[in-house]
Amino acid sequence: VTSAGSRLLAQRLAAPLTDSAAIARRLDAIAAFVADSGLRDDLRSTLHAAPDLSRALARLSLGRGGPRDLAGLRDAILAADQALAQLARMQEPPQEIAAIVAALRRPSRELAREFALALAEQLPLLKRDGGFVREGYEGALDESRNLRDASRLVVASMQARYADESGVKGLKIRHNNVLGYFVEVTAQHGDRLMSPPLNATFIHRQTLAGQVRFTTSELSEIEAKIANAGDRALGLELEIFEKLCALAVASAEDLRAAAYAFASLDVATALAKRAVDDNYVRPDVDGSLSFAIEGGRHPVVEQALKRDGQPFIANACDLSPVGGRVGAGQIWLLTGPNMAGKSTFLRQNALIALLAQAGSFVPASRARIGIVDRLFSRVGAADDLARGRSTFMVEMVETAVILNQASERSLVILDEIGRGTATFDGLSIAWAAIEHLHEANRCRALFATHYHELTALSAKLPRLFNATVRVKEWQGNVVFLHEVLPGSADRSYGIQVAKLAGLPPSVIARAKFVLAKLEAQDRGQTARALADDLPLFAVPSRAAAEPAPPSEGDKLIEAVRALHPDEMSPREALEALYALKAKLPK
Structure with a gap:
């Protein structure tokens, strides 16, 4: 309800914490306001009426302030007294709230009294207009x-x-x-x-x-x-204004502490109200590698559906290490139709982790999250033509960053890797990327794909878990149920989605005919055979990654293959024979 609170919330979302103790202190403050709705509402009313203390102080410190900024400092100190009286109702405030109380007490009340004596009731916007000093003050x-x-x-x-x-x-x-x-x-x-x-x-x-x-x-x-x-008269008023500004600047450190306390209080009460209104829960954030979400929801999509009177289908997600092994987070390979909710599922889990480490309750029925050191996302399609990068090149650059930098503490969401190139090229890249995430990065990851052939990897990669989004076919149409279940999909229902989008009936009919012909080739069987034949991915050494130098025999064979006898003269043939003899090992 304040500008300072909005700015602080944006800062916390942009820079989540990785210290579980600091996160717990923020969550304790929110929990206290969740439990006491009366205090929460009273504080929000006080904050709503309070001026923007930090902005007023900044303008005065830079010499760009006016009489109304001085009044803002006065009113903010008075609002601090009102907030302190309300916070005194808490018997044992959490550490975060105790720090807020201490900061709100720091500004001098004498400063507020001096401003109250000096400033008139009606204040001009600019100091040069005069008339802002109360009669009787000087x-x-x-x-x-x-x-x-x-x-x-x-x-x-x-x-x-x-x-x-x-x-x-x-x-x-x-x-x-x-x-x-x-x-x-x-x-x-x-x-x-x-x-x-x-x-x-x-x-x-x-x-x-x-x-x-x-x-x-x-x-x-x-x-x-x-x-x-x-x-x-104007000169005297300007002198008084400069004197009052000097008093404010001298107390700048205490005023900034109070401004930050106001913002922190606004964020805590706002997040508490969100938790109560939308049934958010307190996450358990610790130093483990767990990632277990029950009844998770997308915080933005849920609000949009609520406005339309529709429910959001909650889903669970567990990327915790298999059997509790350290450094062995699960990778969920998510398949399913277009429009079924795969991207929503990926993003909601990433957002739950971000909210939790920013110090907020989360949209779920239960959440345990081991500290995530970095959150990597490769979602969507965009180009960078000004720098000579196509859509697929941008996709590969972003994927390269993930594969080169993600650690076992990272959380990775990947959506449709390899879709920007030829089918088998893309499938090969996605296949290798999954193996690298599993064996080299060993991170917690969600990987959404339409390459159903990749599901065969779960038989070889112990921490790869197949999940799919449930749908039903009814009278030739697709009903999206938005439930994420164990298993794999064998169809993408892209033609049905194209029909919903309004493609001409002739195009839909032709697409169905072509699809039937292509599916007859049973590419899935080929993928299963490939998974059985290929050895498990291993992190290559530098020597293994470089091609071996050709042997003397290989060089001799290549030299023979390069000869064209029908085009050679007798002299050229004799010279070639001598050259070949010289290549023989001695």
Whole structure:
């Protein structure tokens, strides 16, 4: 409910913690506000009315502040007192809230009282406009203001007297920044004031199309007094403003601590309200390699469905080490139709981990997460043509970062690796990537794919777990159930999705015919045979990765193959024979 709270929440989401103790302190604060809804609502009302303390202090520190920023500091300190009174209702506040209480007590209450005495009720936006110092705060300022205001009354009485003396009822005394104060009459009365005896009093200054302007010696004297009084009053106000700013800057460290406490309090109460309203639970974040989510939900998609009155189908995910072995996180290979929810499932688990380590409750019925050191995501399609990178090149670059950097503590989500190139090229890359994740990175990972042939790898890779998204076929259509279950899919239902998208019926019919022909080749059987034939992936050494140098026999064979006898002259053939003999080992 505050700008500072919004900024702090964005910072925490952008930089989650990897210290389980620090995460626990944040979660303790949220849990306290989950348990006490009355205190939570009272604090949110106080915070909602509080000004943005950090922004006001920053403007004043940079010399760009105004009177309203000083009032913001005053009101923020008063709001801190109100929040402290509300927080005093907690019997044993958690460590995070105790730190907030200590920070809210730091700003000097004398500073707030000084600002309350100095500042008027109605404040201008800019200090140069003046009028922001309360009457009675500074005696010299009150004297200058009285002189300025009294002089203006003198001008008003002078205008009435000049009108009577000249007999011109429409005579006005006006002011602008060029001429200062001047007497103005309409053009038809201008000659009258320029004729004796009135011309002895009224001195002509300017003739316009419809008006004539004059001045008098008396008016010039009054103008000097008014200008001096106004300038002196504004100068005194600016001096008072600088003094108050100096007081604020001197207390900047305490005020910044209070501003951060306000933001932390806003984040904790907001996340507590979200947890209560949307049934979030406290995650168990520890130093293990566990990753067990029960009833997990996507925090954004769930809100969109709720607005449409539809439920979100929750799903479990367990990437914890098999049998508790350290450094052996599971890899889930997720297959299933288009539009069934594979990408949503991948992202929701990554977001649950991010929220948990940012110090928030999570959308699940239970969650245990071992600290994730880095979260890697390879999702979607994008190009970088300005740097000469195609869509597939960008995909491979991002995949390379993951395979080269992910550790056993990392969490990786990969969606459709290898789809941007030829089918067997892509299948080969995805196959090798899974083996590398399993044997080299040994990280916790979710790998979504339409290459159903990859499911055969689960027979060889002990930590590879096949999962699929459940669907039902009904009268030629596909019903998406959005449930993630053990097993594998054998179809992607892409043609049905194309039909839903509105492709012409002729295209759909032709696609079904071509698909039937292709499926008759039974590529799945080929993949199973390939999985049986290939040895398990092993991390290659540098020597193994480099091709072996050709032997002398290989060189001799290549030299013979390079000969073309029918095209050679007798002399060329004799020279070639001598060259071959020279290659024989001695």
